[in-house]
Amino acid sequence: MLTTKKSDSPAARDKLLAAAMKVFARDGLHRATTRVIAEEAGVNEVTLFRHFTNKEGLLTAVMQQVVEAHASENLGEEREWTGDLRRNLRRFAEGFYEKMERDEAFMRTMIGEGRRHEEHAQKIIRDAVRPVRARFIHHLETARKAGQVRDGVDLGVAADAFTSMLFGGMLRITGNCHEGYTASQFVAVCVDVFAHGLAPVGEADLKF
CATH class of the missing domain: 1.10.10.60 (Homeodomain-like)
Known part of the structure; x- marks a missing residue:
């Protein structure tokens, strides 16, 4: 045996x-x-x-682990995105920020290497992020069908804008380049601004 x-x-x-x-x-x-x-x-x-x-296979696995751990912990089930959009976005944003902050040194390395070896490093990042990005977009589409997101918003662009805002803020805060606000305050404002931009006309004015 x-x-x-x-x-x-x-x-x-x-x-x-x-x-x-x-x-x-x-x-x-x-x-x-x-x-x-x-x-x-x-x-x-x-x-x-x-x-x-090889090393490339190991790097790909590390990136997949970073991204998938966040998705499993914070994206939730599809049915949950038919309810309170702000609550779901807040959970997603807090988890995303905490995960990126925890892996900050590695993520900064990936950014630096992406500039020096753009095609190689960025392909690994794109391949790892693509399934989770698609899942986030799908959840936003579910929220739109439930009347939580207005028509006319490109959800792919919206998803990228939201995660980029959070990621950029994490780098700024951990690098002590911010103006004294906390990570929690930053995440809360990101969620408010993003949810306001997605909300149906009229409803956005009432909630913002």
């Missing part, structure tokens, strides 16, 4: 993902090596290759 080596277990994969995020954030994508990542995880390099094939 075949047995699975301890180093090939799901625990080893999780250790490699955690180590990769740490090493990528510290050393950058170009300088980080599979050998150093494996050492950080406490496994041999062969185990890394068995799980992820």
Whole structure:
């Protein structure tokens, strides 16, 4: 009977993902090596290759983990988006901000590498983000069908605008480039402005 080596277990994969995020954030994508990542995880390099094939595969898995963890925790079920839009947006925004703040060093590395190795790094980011972006847009469409979002809004552009606003604010606040407001205050205003822009005509004026 075949047995699975301890180093090939799901625990080893999780250790490699955690180590990769740490090493990528510290050393950058170009300088980080599979050998150093494996050492950080406490496994041999062969185990890394068995799980992820190469460094690019590992980076893709890290990005997917970052994005999917946020989606599973904060997007909620489709049926929930037929109710209070502001409440759903607030939950999404708070979770998005907290997740990006927790992974700030890694995300800053991805931004920097995206500028130096634009096609390679940005493709990894796009591929990881695309399914979650589509799910967020679908939830906004559900809210529109329930009368929570006005017609005429491009929901793809709206989704990108909202997440970009939150992400940019996180970088600004963690970099101490803001004007004294808290992260909670920033998120609340983002939600208010965004929800106001989505609300049906007349309803927006009453709630803002």
